[in-house]
Each structure stands twice: as C-alpha cells, then as structure tokens.
Amino acid sequence: MRKILLGTICIMLLAACKNESEKDSKTAIAAESTQTRPPVEFADQKYIDMGKKALEQFESGDIDTWASRFADNAIFRWSSGDSLAGKEAIAKYWKERRMNVIDSLRFSNEIWLPVSVNQPQGPEAKGVWLLNWYQVNVTFKNKQKLQFWTHIDIHYNNENLVDEMIQYIDRAPINAAIGKK
Template sequence: MKKIAFIVICAVLLLNCKKEDTKETSKVVSITDSIKKPAEFADPKYAEIGKKSLVDMEKGDMDSWMDIYADNAVYVWNSGDSLVGKAAIASYWKQRRANVIESISFKNTIWLPILVNQPQSIESKGVWLLSWYKTTAKYRNGNEMTQWIHTDYHFDSIDKVDRVIQYIDKALINKAMSK
C-alpha cells in the first residue's frame, strides 16, 4: 500500500511540474513574440514581382520590365559597376536587350522575400527579394553563355525597386561577347 501511495504522489508531483513548465514556457514565448526579429519572411507577392520581371526580360518587353523600378533606383554589379536612376537603367538594358542579347532565359529560379527589421551591416531596412537563377544568354554574335546569377532587390515604401545588387561572373559574359 505504501508503494502505491508513493507512486501516486510521485505521479501527481510530476504532472504538476509539467504543468508549471508549460506555463513558464508559454510566458517566454509570448515575450519572445513581442520582440521584433532581425529579419523575417516577407509577403510572397514580392517573389511574384521578381518572376514577372524575368518573364518580361525573356520576352524583350523592356518597358514592362522597367515598371518595377523607382525613379531613384540604383543598379549595382559585384564588379563595382553601377547605374544610377531609372532612366540610366532603362537606357542600358533596352540597348543591351535590343542590340547585344538575341535571347535570354532563366531556369531553376529560387525566390526568397525577406523583411529586414534590424540591418546587420550596410543593407537597408525593409523588404528585400533574394533570387537565384540559371541564366542562358545567346548573343547576337552567335555565342552563348550560361551561369548562375544571384540578384538582390530592395523595395521602397510603395513597392518599387530602389536598389538592385547583381552577382555575376563577368568573365563568362566577356568571353561569350568576343568574336
């Protein structure tokens, strides 16, 4: 009988301990939930904006491709080259698409929209769309180039792209453009 009473008392104590642990855990979770995370997933609509822009580039519809850009947009490559302003970006890419690139395709796309609440270095707060895709470009000289490209898009408060950072291997492009 003493053994049964001892087992029952132990079981009751264990159950009460479990209930207390659960209460404390839920308190911690509610405090944690109120703290803003440094970064979190953003609305998937930004991935759709990115996907549409690649479709527009493939079709050569550069006016539609430019719709996502803010007037003060900056387009930067990992090489350090850059374009400043929507007009400069439009001029460069329209000329390139019309006179240099015969066709271009994007495959195996990956899209990650994130909201940066607390920048960790030089990146801006707000919505960033990170993308990776396999790009194949056929140039008007008959040569072709394929490489993985990583592009980061930053959106302003009215969902226009105000900064693009694109990571490419310029050597592959230069080789394909040589005669």
C-alpha cells in the first residue's frame, strides 16, 4: 500500500510541475504577442491638426494652399466611383468648384480619428489614415442652401503629403441644388 501511495504522490507532483511549466509557457507566448503591432492603432495627433488646417483653408477658399499638401500623384475619389488623378487636376476641379459654384461654406461638428494601418484588412493602403466626419452648410451661387454630412478618408505618404483622399457623400442632393442632371 505504501508503494502505491508513494507512486501516486510522485505522479501528482510530476503532474503539478508539468502544469506550472505549461502555464509559464502560455504566459510567455501571450507576453510576446503583445509586443507585435496590431493591425490598426491610433496615429499621431498631428494629423488631426493637419486635417483641421486643411478644412480651414478649404472653407475660406484658399484652394492653392489646401492643394499644396497633396502629392503630385494624388488621387481624389468619391464614393460614387468618380475620381480625379494628380495634384493639378484636384486643384483645378476644386478651385473651379469653390470659386464658381459655391458662394459660402461652413464645416461644423467635426469628428477626427487618426489611425496607422500596419496590416491592411482589405484594399486600404498601409500607413497613416486620417478619418474625418463633419457637417457641411453650403450656399451655392444660385442661392440654394444645403446641409449634409460627409465622411473623408485621407491617406498620407512617407512625406506626410496626401496621396489618396476618399469622400463619402450623396451627390444627388448637391446636383439637385445646383440644377445639374
């Protein structure tokens, strides 16, 4: 009986030691995984300042300064699938639009979220994105007024220039207000 009791105690001690070592290895693995960068994390707050400055420039009609922050090969996309390619095309379109179609413009209720995409989950580019939601109050040259919300995703290249901007907006009410079919 003593041999059985002694054998049982030895087996229990071995099992207890084995469980401790498994627990230690699991802890080490968990600690190691927290050192890897997550797929997406918050980016530097400076991008919010850059975004706010850009909205101020656009609102005031200073399209040349607003467009100067774009890379030469930048792309401006709308959620409808339309796009503009190149800094010059973006500046030309928005200068024409801001000066000849829009009489006054005011942005409010801004929400900002700077993120760094470390591992893209879909078609988005790796790097820093500034996500922005805001309310737009616009009066067009034809005196039509409109209020709506828009969402913009801004991607910055390594030189902190905008190389992609995506604007999610329903253009149907805008086209109706300006009389465009």
